[in-house]
Amino acid sequence: MKPVQPREGRGVRILLGGLAVLLIAGIVHIVSLLATPWWLDGDAYAVLTRFDREPLKTVVAAAADKTVFPYRDPALATAFCLYDLASGPVRVSLDVAAAEFGAVSVHDRRGQPVYVLTNRSASQGVVTLVLMTGAQVAAAEAAEPAEGSIPALRVALADAKGFVAAQVLAGFPSAEGLAEDMAKALACKQNGD
Amino acid sequence: MAFFTRLALLLVGVATGLGATDMLTSGQSLVGTVRSGPWTTWPGAGAPKPDPYARAVAARDGHIPLATGAGLRFLAETDSAGDTLDGRCDYRVGGPTPQAQFWTLTLLNRRGFAEPNALDRFGFTSAELMRDGEGNFVVEIAAAARPGNWLPAPPQGSLTLMLSFYDTALARGMPSGAGLGLPTIQKSGCR
Numbered sequence: 001m002k003p004v005q006p007r008e009g010r011g012v013r014i015l016l017g018g019l020a021v022l023l024i025a026g027i028v029h030i031v032s033l034l035a036t037p038w039w040l041d042g043d044a045y046a047v048l049t050r051f052d053r054e055p056l057k058t059v060v061a062a063a064a065d066k067t068v069f070p071y072r073d074p075a076l077a078t079a080f081c082l083y084d085l086a087s088g089p090v091r092v093s094l095d096v097a098a099a100e101f102g103a104v105s106v107h108d109r110r111g112q113p114v115y116v117l118t119n120r121s122a123s124q125g126v127v128t129l130v131l132m133t134g135a136q137v138a139a140a141e142a143a144e145p146a147e148g149s150i151p152a153l154r155v156a157l158a159d160a161k162g163f164v165a166a167q168v169l170a171g172f173p174s175a176e177g178l179a180e181d182m183a184k185a186l187a188c189k190q191n192g193d
Numbered sequence: 194m195a196f197f198t199r200l201a202l203l204l205v206g207v208a209t210g211l212g213a214t215d216m217l218t219s220g221q222s223l224v225g226t227v228r229s230g231p232w233t234t235w236p237g238a239g240a241p242k243p244d245p246y247a248r249a250v251a252a253r254d255g256h257i258p259l260a261t262g263a264g265l266r267f268l269a270e271t272d273s274a275g276d277t278l279d280g281r282c283d284y285r286v287g288g289p290t291p292q293a294q295f296w297t298l299t300l301l302n303r304r305g306f307a308e309p310n311a312l313d314r315f316g317f318t319s320a321e322l323m324r325d326g327e328g329n330f331v332v333e334i335a336a337a338a339r340p341g342n343w344l345p346a347p348p349q350g351s352l353t354l355m356l357s358f359y360d361t362a363l364a365r366g367m368p369s370g371a372g373l374g375l376p377t378i379q380k381s382g383c384r
C-alpha cells in the first residue's frame with residue numbers, strides 16, 4: 001500500500017501541471033492573437049502610408065510595385081486613396097462604364113473591407129459613394145429636404161481613417177492599359193454631400 | 194524546487210501560447226477555412242467583421258482581403274493528390290469551373306508574390322483561356338514552354354496557385370467545400 005500513495009499524488013500533480021500549462025497557453029494565445037493587429041504595423045493601411053501619407057490623393061505606386069502586397073491578382077489594375085473623415089465626409093467615385101468588372105472597396109484602418117460596390121451598382125457607368133461617420137450621416141439626414149434629389153449612397157463607417165481600393169479587371173493583356181487608366185481615375189474628394 | 198517547477202510550467206505555457214499564435218497566423222490561417230480538393234478559401238476574411246485569425250494574418254503579411262461582395266479567392270499549395278506544388282514539377286490545371294462572371298488563375302510563390310518570368314505572364318483570366326469544344330480548359334504550369342495555355346513556372350521553389358472568382362454567387366452560399374466543382378491540379382512530371 002505504501003508506495004502507491006506517492007505515485008497517485010505524483011499523477012495528480014502532473015495532471016494539474018498539464019492543465020496549468022494548457023490554461024496559460026490558452027490565455028497567452030488569445031491575448032497575443034487579439035493583440036497582433038495592434039502591435040504589428042504590417043497591415044495594408046500601414047504599407048500604403050509608406051507610399052503616401054496625404055489623404056484623398058490617388059496612389060498607384062503601391063499597386064504598380066508587385067512586391068508590396070502579397071496575393072494580388074495581376075489581372076486587376078488597382079489604385080488607392082487614404083481617407084480621414086475627421087475633416088468631413090469623403091465622396092468616392094470611379095468610372096467603370098468601359099470595365100468588364102470593377103469594384104470600389106472601402107477598407108478600415110486595419111485593411112479589412114467594410115463595404116464594396118461593383119460595376120453592377122454603377123449609375124450611368126459611375127460607382128459613387130459617400131463615406132461618413134455615424135454623426136455625419138445623422139447631420140446630413142437632418143439637413144436634407146424631405147423631397148429632393150436622391151443623395152449619393154452613404155456609407156457610415158466606424159473608423160475615421162482607412163483606405164479605398166479601386167480594382168478594374170483586364171480580361172486580356174491588351175486591355176491592361178485601359179484598366180490601369182480606369183483605376184487611376186479613382187476620385188476621392190472632401191465634403192461630397 | 195516548487196518555485197522552479199512553477200516557473201518552468203509558466204514558461205512552457207507562454208511559449209506554447211505564443212507558438213500557437215505564430216503557427217495559426219503565419220502564411221495562411223488554418224482557422225475558418227473551407228476546403229474543396231486542394232483549394233482552400235476563407236469566406237470570413239473579406240467580411241466586415243472577420244474572425245481574429247483572419248485579422249491577425251492580414252496584419253502580419255499586409256495582404257488586402259477581397260471584399261466578400263466583390264468575389265472569392267481560393268489558394269492551393271498542393272496538387273489534387275496532396276503533394277506540395279513545386280517548381281521542379283509540371284502541372285496540369287483543368288476541368289469545369291463554377292459560375293462566376295469572371296475568374297482568374299494566378300501562379301505565386303509561397304509568400305504570395307509572382308516570380309518574374311520572360312513572358313511577363315503570371316496567370317490567365319477566364320476571358321483569354323483557350324478551351325475545348327465542351328468548354329473545358331487545361332492550363333499547363335511548367336518551367337519550359339508548352340503549347341496551349343502555358344503558365345511559366347520558376348524552375349524551383351514551392352508554389353501557390355490562386356483562383357479568384359469575381360462577381361460570383363459562390364460567396365453567398367458556402368456551407369461546405371464539397372460540390373464546388375473547382376479545377377483539379379494534376380502533376381504531369383518532375384525533373
